[in-house]
Amino acid sequence: MSKPSDQHLQHGKVVDNPWRRLREFTDARIGLGRAGISLPTSEMLAFQLSHAQARDAVHFPLDVEALCAQLAGLSNLPNDAPLRLHSQAQDRTTYLQRPDLGRLLDDASREQLAALPAASSQSDLAIVIVDGLSSLAVQQNAAAFLAPLLELMQAEAEPWRLAPVTVVEQGRVAVGDGIGELLNARAVLLLIGERPGLSSPDSLGLYLTWNPRPGLNDAARNCISNVRPAGLPYAEAARRVLYLLREARRLNLSGVKLKDRTQDEVIEHSGGKNFLISE
Numbered sequence: 001m002s003k004p005s006d007q008h009l010q011h012g013k014v015v016d017n018p019w020r021r022l023r024e025f026t027d028a029r030i031g032l033g034r035a036g037i038s039l040p041t042s043e044m045l046a047f048q049l050s051h052a053q054a055r056d057a058v059h060f061p062l063d064v065e066a067l068c069a070q071l072a073g074l075s076n077l078p079n080d081a082p083l084r085l086h087s088q089a090q091d092r093t094t095y096l097q098r099p100d101l102g103r104l105l106d107d108a109s110r111e112q113l114a115a116l117p118a119a120s121s122q123s124d125l126a127i128v129i130v131d132g133l134s135s136l137a138v139q140q141n142a143a144a145f146l147a148p149l150l151e152l153m154q155a156e157a158e159p160w161r162l163a164p165v166t167v168v169e170q171g172r173v174a175v176g177d178g179i180g181e182l183l184n185a186r187a188v189l190l191l192i193g194e195r196p197g198l199s200s201p202d203s204l205g206l207y208l209t210w211n212p213r214p215g216l217n218d219a220a221r222n223c224i225s226n227v228r229p230a231g232l233p234y235a236e237a238a239r240r241v242l243y244l245l246r247e248a249r250r251l252n253l254s255g256v257k258l259k260d261r262t263q264d265e266v267i268e269h270s271g272g273k274n275f276l277i278s279e
Contacts, residue, residue: 014040027199027230047198054196059092062135064167070143071129071165076150082129082165085109085179089170102172104214105179109168113182116164123163125245126185126212130171134193134201141204141228142191149238153245160245173207173221180212187248188212189241194225202228206237208244210254220255222248 013035020031032043039047068082088104089095095102105113113119129142153160163183168175173192180188187210194205204227209220222244227237240262248254 029199050198050201053201054198057134057136057193057196057201058096060135061092062131062138062167062169064169067129067139067142067167071146071167074143074147074150076154077146078162078164080164082167083112085112085166085168085171087168087170087172087175092170095170099172102170103174105168105175110178110182113166113179116183118164119182119184121184122161123183123185124161124187124249126163126176126180126183126188127165128168128176128179128188128190129165130168130173130175130190130192132172132193132205133195134203136196137193137202137204137228138191140202141234145191145204145206145227145234145237148235149241152238152242156242158249173205173218174214174216176207176209177212177216178214180209181214185212186210187245187254189245200226200228200231203231204228206241208241208248208254210248210252210258222254222258222260224260 014033015035017031017033020033023031029043029047033040035041038044064084068084071077071082086106086109087095087102088106089098089101090106127146129138131138163185166179166183168179171192173190176188176190187208190207190209192205192207194200194203197203203225206224206227208222209216224232224237224240224244226232227234240260243262244254244258244260247258251258
């Protein structure tokens with residue numbers, strides 16, 4: 001009797017992929033296997049679920065009350081309750097269709113900041129929390145990230161004077177520039193929900209801008225992305241932010257001229273031989 005062909009043995013079964021074991025190191029869709037010439041049903045359903053989660057992250061509104069309650073539980077923040085602000089994009093549809101309006105505060109928010117006593121005296125840092133393209137990222141990660149950062153900042157020999165914390169709805173990254181200027185802050189640290197990916201609907205982005213003012217572009221900022229439990233851990237993100245804050249204050253700048261040297265000690269920078277280059 002002849003031996004059955006591989007095609008016959010695999011008919012109707014999911015054929016495994018040897019790369020599948022690498023999935024324990026990444027959320028990327030690799031080594032999915034196949035059923036005939038198609039993806040396994042389980043993988044197709046998982047893809048559809050991830051797509052739905054990404055869409056929900058974009059459209060689901062930020063629960064500002066719950067976020068403010070989380071922030072109130074943090075020590076080392078200014079005693080005043082976080083200030084609730086709004087961009088010129090009055091609803092989510094406008095926000096998605098008009099990115100320019102998400103970069104600017106509405107008139108009521110500008111008047112609210114201009115009337116603050118804190119605006120008359122300079123602070124070192126304004127922390128701005130923005131819903132961005134993923135309210136889920138902000139809801140789950142903003143307070144959890146700020147906790148280790150504030151602890152590290154409190155231990156600094158040279159103290160950091162904090163402006164009132166602000167929470168912005170329907171905002172984009174550049175909205176922090178106007179807030180920093182109105183609060184008379186030397187620097188702005190903006191926490192924002194990043195554009196969701198199919199494996200990361202909850203990714204928080206951090207943007208540091210020195211001497212914030214309207215009209216700056218992204219070359220004036222330093223960015224740390226993918227802050228979440230399955231990405232960059234909170235403690236590591238806090239360590240990197242503090243390094244950038246120190247250097248920004250020392251050099252009086254941020255952006256492309258300010259380099260993140262916190263990873264200089266990793267293996268690929270150790271001066272050893274690159275295994276990808278043959279002799």
